[in-house]
Amino acid sequence: MTIRPDIAELGAPTTIENADVTVVGGAGHVGIPLVLALAEAGLRVNVNDLNQTSLNTLESGRLPFIESGAEEVLAKALAGKRLVFTNSSNRISTSGPVIITIGTPIDEFLNPVRRVVQDCIDAMLPRLADGQLLVLRSTVFPGTTDWLASYLKAQGRNLKVAFCPERVVQGFGLKELREMPQIVSGTTPQAERDAAALFERITPEVVLVRPIEAEFAKLFSNAYRYIEFAATNEFYLVAKSAGVDYQRVLKAMKHNYPRLKSMPRPGFAAGPCLVKDTMQLSAFARNQFGLGHAALLINEGLVLHVVEVLKRHYDLATMAVGLLGMAFKAESDDTRASLSYKFKKVLNGQARAIMTTDPFVTTDPDLMPLDAVIAQSDLMILCAPHAVYRDADFKGKPVFDVWGHLEGANVIR
Numbered sequence: 001m002t003i004r005p006d007i008a009e010l011g012a013p014t015t016i017e018n019a020d021v022t023v024v025g026g027a028g029h030v031g032i033p034l035v036l037a038l039a040e041a042g043l044r045v046n047v048n049d050l051n052q053t054s055l056n057t058l059e060s061g062r063l064p065f066i067e068s069g070a071e072e073v074l075a076k077a078l079a080g081k082r083l084v085f086t087n088s089s090n091r092i093s094t095s096g097p098v099i100i101t102i103g104t105p106i107d108e109f110l111n112p113v114r115r116v117v118q119d120c121i122d123a124m125l126p127r128l129a130d131g132q133l134l135v136l137r138s139t140v141f142p143g144t145t146d147w148l149a150s151y152l153k154a155q156g157r158n159l160k161v162a163f164c165p166e167r168v169v170q171g172f173g174l175k176e177l178r179e180m181p182q183i184v185s186g187t188t189p190q191a192e193r194d195a196a197a198l199f200e201r202i203t204p205e206v207v208l209v210r211p212i213e214a215e216f217a218k219l220f221s222n223a224y225r226y227i228e229f230a231a232t233n234e235f236y237l238v239a240k241s242a243g244v245d246y247q248r249v250l251k252a253m254k255h256n257y258p259r260l261k262s263m264p265r266p267g268f269a270a271g272p273c274l275v276k277d278t279m280q281l282s283a284f285a286r287n288q289f290g291l292g293h294a295a296l297l298i299n300e301g302l303v304l305h306v307v308e309v310l311k312r313h314y315d316l317a318t319m320a321v322g323l324l325g326m327a328f329k330a331e332s333d334d335t336r337a338s339l340s341y342k343f344k345k346v347l348n349g350q351a352r353a354i355m356t357t358d359p360f361v362t363t364d365p366d367l368m369p370l371d372a373v374i375a376q377s378d379l380m381i382l383c384a385p386h387a388v389y390r391d392a393d394f395k396g397k398p399v400f401d402v403w404g405h406l407e408g409a410n411v412i413r
Contacts, residue, residue, distance in 0.1 A: 021093075027054035034137070160194055181207050
């Protein structure tokens with residue numbers, strides 16, 4: 001693995017030929033924090049992505065989505081000429097590590113689509129040089145890393161294959177890369193050593209495991225978090241059926257009680273990873289992952305529960321319903337797998353009108369200003385608990401709040 005520690009001082013612009021490392025999918029949610037961390041560490045980075053719009057946004061000094069603390073680091077990387085932006089697989093750098101951060105989806109049957117990884121590798125293979133380090137960073141089905149090494153060997157190729165999973169919280173990826181250990185695995189001792197050397201430049205420590213252990217570590221982490229949300233959502237439903245305010249119970253449970261410090265509040269658990277990774281784990285377990293399936297039913301079913309509660313108390317057919325927050329979590333602009341859109345779909349045909357708003361999301365042309373949604377709604381549902389909603393004047397209109405985010409006589413829990 002060739003990484004020149006003094007490269008940032010050379011002054012020449014980064015090119016495909018002199019880049020120290022290539023990040024494929026480098027303009028995405030996983031890729032950008034990694035690109036910036038590598039550049040901040042003094043490396044020249046080939047930011048490779050098929051999304052030319054996102055590449056143009058980065059090259060102009062802006063971010064295509066919210067990432068805390070990233071603007072300043074991007075500005076410095078651009079000023080230091082540490083980034084080159086490329087938009088096709090035939091522009092991968094032929095020296096230095098190549099890190100793959102592309103999305104790994106599940107299909108309509110909730111099974112993983114490994115073909116996405118193979119197609120990506122096949123497209124890059126003519127450009128990759130034997131001896132290069134190839135790092136998988138996105139979630140993969142258990143066994144994929146070893147499969148990839150065997151697949152490349154069958155093609156007569158000799159690349160060093162590693163799996164180093166991304167585990168940062170979205171929106172704070174750059175910060176967490178600086179603070180959290182990085183799990184590192186390789187299919188050979190040399191691949192492991194090279195991957196460890198790379199990530200030691202940007203993380204405080206590395207944890208070495210076998211590839212399949214690293215793959216399970218990523219899936220278990222997200223599935224556990226998803227199950228945690230399901231547990232608190234189930235408690236919320238039980239308390240609500242008894243006419244008890246679960247928020248008061250939760251507050252009492254957690255008060256100065258360290259063993260419940262990390263227990264989440266109820267809410268609409270969603271996003272691009274939790275469901276997907278839970279279902280990948282279930283697919284590996286041949287659908288014998290009961291906790292994962294139960295979590296899916298509870299978390300996805302919470303939307304339906306809320307709608308049924310509202311139907312029992314209101315004539316929705318005569319009402320305009322406002323959805324507050326269309327991102328999948330608070331203070332985010334990411335709508336991927338957001339349950340807010342499930343609300344919109346379920347309410348379609350049941351409510352007289354549906355209006356949506358979000359202070360961060362810029363990709364949905366149907367969004368309206370908050371004041372307009374409040375004015376035109378008869379009833380509102382807090383879908384994403386953005387801080388701005390705490391101080392909003394809802395004009396005395398009812399707001400359904402599973403999160404326990406709002407206070408007031410008009411709040412329904």
